[in-house]
Amino acid sequence: xxxxxGTFTVKKGxxxxxxxxxxxxxxxxxxxxxxxxAGACAVMALERxxxxxxxxxxxxxxxxxxxxLRIMDxxxxxxMAKCRIGHFVEAQILEAIGVDYIDESEVLTPADEENHxxxxxxxxxxxxxxxxxxEALRRVGEGAAMIRTKGExxxxxxxxxxxxxxxxxxEIRRLTTMADEELMAxxxxxxxxxxxxxxxxxxxxxxxxxxxxxxxxxPADAALMMQLGxxxxxxxxxxxxxxxxxxxxAAIVKAVTHYNDxxxxxxxxKNLGEAMVGRSVSVMPEVEKxxxxxx
Amino acid sequence: MKIGVLAIQGDFAEHIVMxxxxxxxxxxxxxxxxxxxxDGLIIPGGESTTIGKLAEDFGLLEPLRKFGKTHAMxxxxxxxxxxxxxxxxxxxxxxxxxxxxxxxxFGRQVDSFxxxxxxxxxxxxxxxxxxxxxxxxxxSVQGSTKIIASLADGRIIAARQGKMLATxxxxxxxxxxxxxxxxxxxxx
Numbered sequence: 364x365x366x367x368x369g370t371f372t373v374k375k376g377x378x379x380x381x382x383x384x385x386x387x388x389x390x391x392x393x394x395x396x397x398x399x400x401a402g403a404c405a406v407m408a409l410e411r412x413x414x415x416x417x418x419x420x421x422x423x424x425x426x427x428x429x430x431x432l433r434i435m436d437x438x439x440x441x442x443m444a445k446c447r448i449g450h451f452v453e454a455q456i457l458e459a460i461g462v463d464y465i466d467e468s469e470v471l472t473p474a475d476e477e478n479h480x481x482x483x484x485x486x487x488x489x490x491x492x493x494x495x496x497x498e499a500l501r502r503v504g505e506g507a508a509m510i511r512t513k514g515e516x517x518x519x520x521x522x523x524x525x526x527x528x529x530x531x532x533x534e535i536r537r538l539t540t541m542a543d544e545e546l547m548a549x550x551x552x553x554x555x556x557x558x559x560x561x562x563x564x565x566x567x568x569x570x571x572x573x574x575x576x577x578x579x580x581x582p583a584d585a586a587l588m589m590q591l592g593x594x595x596x597x598x599x600x601x602x603x604x605x606x607x608x609x610x611x612x613a614a615i616v617k618a619v620t621h622y623n624d625x626x627x628x629x630x631x632x633k634n635l636g637e638a639m640v641g642r643s644v645s646v647m648p649e650v651e652k653x654x655x656x657x658x
Numbered sequence: 659m660k661i662g663v664l665a666i667q668g669d670f671a672e673h674i675v676m677x678x679x680x681x682x683x684x685x686x687x688x689x690x691x692x693x694x695x696x697d698g699l700i701i702p703g704g705e706s707t708t709i710g711k712l713a714e715d716f717g718l719l720e721p722l723r724k725f726g727k728t729h730a731m732x733x734x735x736x737x738x739x740x741x742x743x744x745x746x747x748x749x750x751x752x753x754x755x756x757x758x759x760x761x762x763x764f765g766r767q768v769d770s771f772x773x774x775x776x777x778x779x780x781x782x783x784x785x786x787x788x789x790x791x792x793x794x795x796x797x798s799v800q801g802s803t804k805i806i807a808s809l810a811d812g813r814i815i816a817a818r819q820g821k822m823l824a825t826x827x828x829x830x831x832x833x834x835x836x837x838x839x840x841x842x843x844x845x846x
Binding site for chain 2 (some may be wrong): 365366367368369370372373376377379380381382383384399400401402403404405435439440441458461462463464486487488616617619620621624
């Protein structure tokens with residue numbers, strides 16, 4: 364009875380177990396505990412949430428492995444951690460300490476402006492950001508086992524998350540109505556691998572799990588993304604930069620499960636205290652935007 | 659035949675696809691009143707702490723326990739944990755199946771694996787290809803519970819008690835419908 368580890372099926376499989384759930388950014392073991400108790404299906408362990416990375420500036424890198432390990436020791440749910448785009452040695456380190464998922468993330472300062480990590484080379488699965496279907500399928504082509512739309516991290520402004528989810532899901536809808544002979548030209552225009560374009564058409568959905576990220580701050584934001592058609596939600600700064608993180612975290616979890624039930628959404632939206640202050644993306648200078656990192 | 663799938667969190671959509679392939683009617687269950695009219699229920703894979711907490715918050719624990727007394731119920735991975743009497747940890751459980759489970763028994767995600775199993779219970783069709791994702795094991799079974807499958811080293815990975823079924827792996831992630839067929843055979 365031979366056991367095979369690190370297959371694409373088991374990498375993709377963990378993301379399938381996360382569906383319908385909320386993945387929360389945490390910077391301490393105490394945060395991780397609060398997230399788990401609120402019902403998070405996984406946590407993202409990092410030193411600074413995106414809002415602080417924005418505020419403090421400088422180069423943002425992989426977090427201290429000791430911090431990640433302490434968070435892994437605290438919770439039983441999966442623990443994810445971020446490496447820089449193209450920084451395959453940070454990824455090797457995260458794999459060596461046993462994180463459950465690596466986010467090759469535009470929130471950190473890119474290490475390579477041309478190439479992403481060849482993710483097929485790893486046993487640990489990767490999630491990557493995208494703004495459209497072409498970018499998503501390029502990442503899957505490199506071995507990403509899960510995709511998240513980028514949004515604009517650390518802003519608390521959901522507008523970019525909506526833009527990117529609408530782009531991806533709209534392109535998939537268009538694809539499903541195309542004739543097979545049109546797929547090569549569409550693959551060319553998307554800049555995406557033909558085989559994955561074909562597979563996406565056949566499945567009528569992204570070939571891997573697709574979450575939303577970048578700007579979700581309220582239960583209504585989370586339910587909005589779910590109704591648009593994503594499989595689950597990442598919440599970064601939105602929880603621990605708010606007035607009452609435990610309460611808000613639990614409310615967002617409930618909103619993702621009951622995303623189609625407006626009376627439950629109304630109930631869970633009550634008395635959450637202050638939401639994160641946020642920054643409007645429409646008046647933000649281009650150079651401050653993270654979503655443009657990677658291609 | 660109408661089968662519900664607990665749709666609090668996890669891969670419930672994958673179970674629904676498989677059930678539809680077999681011609682069953684399906685329903686997503688998020689609230690207690692959605693259990694009425696169902697002939698059976700599947701609790702999918704996902705995070706057992708998330709599923710347990712939300713089931714508790716939305717008043718599902720007692721209705722699910724009551725449903726399980728008279729209906730077929732199957733838990734895959736997190737679902738098996740949720741059915742168990744004891745998960746060696748303080749978290750909301752249904753506690754209706756006489757099994758003790760150990761969560762994340764094989765290690766972390768890098769230890770998740772696929773393997774072929776001999777599963778005589780499924781009848782003909784050759785070995786069953788099973789997918790284990792941060793999987794639990796069934797450490798021991800009690801009462802009338804019967805072991806359905808074990809690994810070569812003896813660790814228990816599937817068990818049945820009456821119309822209740824627990825598997826530490828994920829038949830819903832495969833294209834092999836034999837396990838879902840087996841579950842449907844519990845319902846007369």
